[in-house]
Amino acid sequence: MRLSLTRNALLVAGLSLALGSCDREAANPAQEQGALAGAKQSLVGEIDTARAGELLPAMNVTDLGGKVLNLGALQGQPVLLNVWATYCAPCVVEMPMLDDLADDLDGKVRVLTVSQDLQGGEVVAPFFAKMNFRNLEPWMETNGELGFALASGVLPTTVLYDSSGQEVWRVVGDYDWSGAEAREAILAAVENTG
Template structure:
């Protein structure tokens, strides 16, 4: 039996974290981390499936949930219905959800979005420029941005977005 060397942990720990996140072992049930340091959200300037441009800077005054996802990520697909329910629940509020698909072709993304009945803008990040600017390493990764354009919360992995705990956090941000 071979003992693990210190360098083995550089590969083992991230792999275990990815496995837990992919299996829903982290973040399932409404885990949302409050940002320790509040700072302005990175730039986001992308087009949706219809070619309409969205810039996060144009959404100041609204609370924004930015969700980075891919079609090949089962946890991303699993959490999408809760995002859709949250969007429906908050439809009369100053709240916007932007689903940013990273590095996939428009046809595939469009087909999956239609199959899931996504009701909010699905933006395309074909070169991963936004994903890199937001330091996305795991899918799904989501960020709550307040009305002043500041990052307030993040989630790495799937979340039940329409849970009482999360809707309370979103409502609190809307009221600020």
């Protein structure tokens, strides 16, 4: 019972940290593209290799139809895993960039976004419908455990894994995924890890 209380306390603390790092009061979580373009100028995250070698968590995520995907089963192809939420303004800014990045990477890396919204499909489905993404799929993990597994309580958190499921690098916080630097860092990592 004590372990359960400790885990619940950690979950609450982690969610509080995640909520505190995002703008929950945004009038329109799915901001218009014009506002997103202006917001891209203030992206501050940096590529960090301190956790390189850690394994992709073997956790289940679900889509809007209830289909289950075990993240640990994604070995065999590099994965760029983005953990986000609809209430997180920096996350919303990144999503169209990640969709375009998936286009540019043309199947060399799977771009996988996983929502941490507690309301799940209730808020993720309308967001995806409004944004009309070409490449991103609406995966969700509503218990907040993925953030703990990644040892990050900040949204967004994006981690690049090589084809063997080992972390190459991560970005905690927002990042300009539309720039050449992002594509070069991803492709260089993929080429170096085979």
